[in-house]
Amino acid sequence: MSEVKALKSRNEVEKKYKWNVEKIYADNDKWENDFNELKGMVPQLSSYVGKLNNGKELLEYLKLEEKVSRLAGKLAVYAHLRSDEDTANPTFQALRDKIYTYFAEIQSIQAFFVPEILSLSEGTIEKEVERVPELKMYKFLLEDILRKKPHTLTKEKEELIAGVSDCLQAPDKIFSMLSDADMTFPTIKDENNNDIELTEANYGRFIQSKDRRVRKDAFKALFNTYKNYKNTFGASLTSSIKNFVFISKVRNYSSALECSLKPNNIPLEVYHNTVDTINKNIEALHRYVKIKKKLLGLDEIHMYDLYVPIIDSPAISIEFEEALKTVKEGLKPLGEEYLNIFEEGVKEGWIDIYPNKGKRGGAYSSGDYDTMPYVLLNYDNKLNDVSTLAHEMGHSIHSYYSRKTQPYVYADYSLFVAEVASTTNENLLINYLINKEQDKNKRLYLINQQLEQIRTTVFRQVMFAEFEKVTHENMEKGIPLTSEDLSKIWHELNVKYFGPEMIVDEEIDIEWARIPHFYRDFYVYQYATGYAAANSFAHEILEKGETAVELYKGFLKSGSSEYPINVLKKAGVDMTTPKPLEDTIRRFNQLLDMIEK
Structure with missing residues (x-):
């Protein structure tokens, strides 16, 4: 033993x-x-x-x-x-x-x-x-x-809204208490026929199981449990939407969407373009489903087959020093100055590398104007940990440039661009790893990793964004929505997004009830726009070299000295046009071409 x-x-x-x-x-x-x-x-x-x-x-x-x-x-x-x-x-x-x-x-x-x-x-x-x-x-x-x-509003009205803010947050609290505290899930059999109590925490492992019976059982157990509470979840979500529509009207916005986007000066066309561009190119996701069905050797592909990897993670151990070398090789296109900052960060003690007793889990980038950037890792010698290192250092070097260049008042960057630098690093790294890998199975694994990232960060999040758009517009027109209505909208979106090959199981219709982001109105589209901007930067850097790198560094140095849309536009990425998302879909199709060879 x-x-x-x-x-x-x-x-x-x-x-x-x-x-x-x-x-x-x-x-x-x-x-x-x-x-x-x-x-x-x-x-x-x-x-x-x-x-x-x-x-x-x-x-x-x-x-x-x-x-x-x-x-x-x-x-x-x-x-x-x-x-x-x-x-x-x-x-x-x-x-x-x-x-x-x-x-x-x-x-x-x-x-x-x-x-x-x-x-x-x-x-x-x-x-x-x-x-x-x-x-x-x-x-x-x-x-x-x-x-x-x-x-x-007037001082009195602002005080009134502030006074009821806790009440307006009630739907989110009800959702959290119900899904996190009160709900329990059935026991299922794992791959070894052991009884395991299903939880939200272990569902991710079961839905990726190579044993189809396990992932099907987990899928049905999870969503049928949510279905038992459909009326409560329906009431909490529609109440949350009503609250946001109410606030948008009180604050003299033309719509809830404008109320969400205008404070950051983001044009409404950015949101509409995001949804429309994915809809116009949805065949790419249909193609993905068809290829996945074939590679998994399935007669029928169901919703519970979406997350199973087409190939297992390579059993390799990557020491931290090796990870540093790999990431630096992947980031070489960003130039000597960027790599020198990366190395300085490692030498100066930006990174807390390994797990220890009591250490917080996960990973993040932190720091402030008068400190170094800091990176928390829990490095475990896996390939995903190498990607996490590149991601968090992307955040930290973005912060480094911004704080060195901008006065304090403009040194922070907005949420709209917060994930762009980190995801640009990830894209450069995965491109490098795919291009250099000679082992067929390892290369297939890497290609699948990037495909899954685009599927979940772009296609899936835009489907969420379209659901928000439809539900809010209905509420603004005075059309009431029951849990049945929400499930019908969700079912139709899944049919449209996943295409004719996918059997859209009825259990998935309640999935809207499980998404906490729906209580932060019009938030999720930023995952897709952030990824698209990062993909555009990575593509331009690899294609055009130093010229593109200088534009990209201009973005990193801008902080919040301008509105986020303008910061990106000056660096060559115009999110008011479909191009960044179209480029991302082009990359998705390139990866599908590679996987079909």
Whole structure:
């Protein structure tokens, strides 16, 4: 019997495998000193209430607010990184809770700023920006606030909406409590005929099982359980949609979609183009289903066959040093400067590499304006871990460029582009791995990995986006939707997206009830647009070399100094056109060509 390798405690992990958090604060005492300094600064913000019509006072406030935010950010990064190193360490949990709790107080004191700016008479801000030259740096920030004025209500109405915000979040809470806490699933037999209680956590493993009986049983057990609660899920989702439609009307938007997109200045055509482009090219997904059916040797392909891999993951172990070399080779097209930053990050201690007892699971990129970027990994020598390294370093190098180039006020990038740099890295890496792989089965596995990423991140998420579009438009027209109506819409979308080869099992009709993102209106389309933008960047970089790299680095350096659509457009990716998505579908078809050979 092989020996089980025990996880090391945090203290047992060699320093070279741990991130350099001491660079932020050498010890907790220094953290406490800065926390006390922060508490001394924050009350000063309230002294500017009623004074923002004066340019000099406005400038002073903005400078103080930056000082507060930068110090709070630095404190928070140290506390949460330390806490994630060992979630059982009470000292670091206390630090994290301390700063996170204090954030609420900071936000409360800052809350007067936007309403006061919006209450100023027409032209006041523009005049003060001209009068006080130092305010010019904040011009874009201030203009963005003023742009929202037609959708900002009176002080009394804003207070009323704030007061009922918790009630408006009730559908999401009901969904979470029902799906996460109250629902239980039946017991199924695994591949070895053992009784296993099905859960949301282990469903992913069963639906990918090579044993068709196992994945079919898991599929039916999961969705039939959801079906038992269809009326409750229907009521919670339609209530959530009604709430969002109500808010959009109250805030004088023409539609719920406009209410979601306009605050980030994203044209509605971006959303419509995304759905329309996928619909016009849906045959690519039909082709995928047909090829998968053939490769799996099935007479019929069902919804529960979608996630089973056409080939098993290669049984290879990749040491971290080897992963670094592989990722750097994959990212070579980004040029020497980019690779030097990558190497600097590794040497300077950006990355916390291996699991240890109590360490938070998963992976992320973190950091703030006055810290290095930091990457949490739980590296386990698998091929997916190599891809995760490339992904998280993509986030971190994006942050590095943005913070080095932009002033603090514009250093963060928007959610719309947040996954672009990380996914560009992943695309460059998988392209490199596919092109260099000589072993037929390993190459097939890699091709399938990228196909699945496009299927789930682009096609699937756009199907979700179309469901949101249809349901919200119905509600806006005053057409009520029951759980049966929602299931009918969902069934028809699955038939359209997966095509004539796919048997759309009736159990899938309730799948809409399982999607938490539907309680964050019009959010999911950004997965597809982000992937399409990344695919476009990767393609251009590989085709055009240095010219495309310079444009791409311009994107990485832009932060939020412009609206996200404009940031991408200046770098050569125009998301108001179908081209980025069409290029992604072209890549999807190229991969299908490879898999058919």
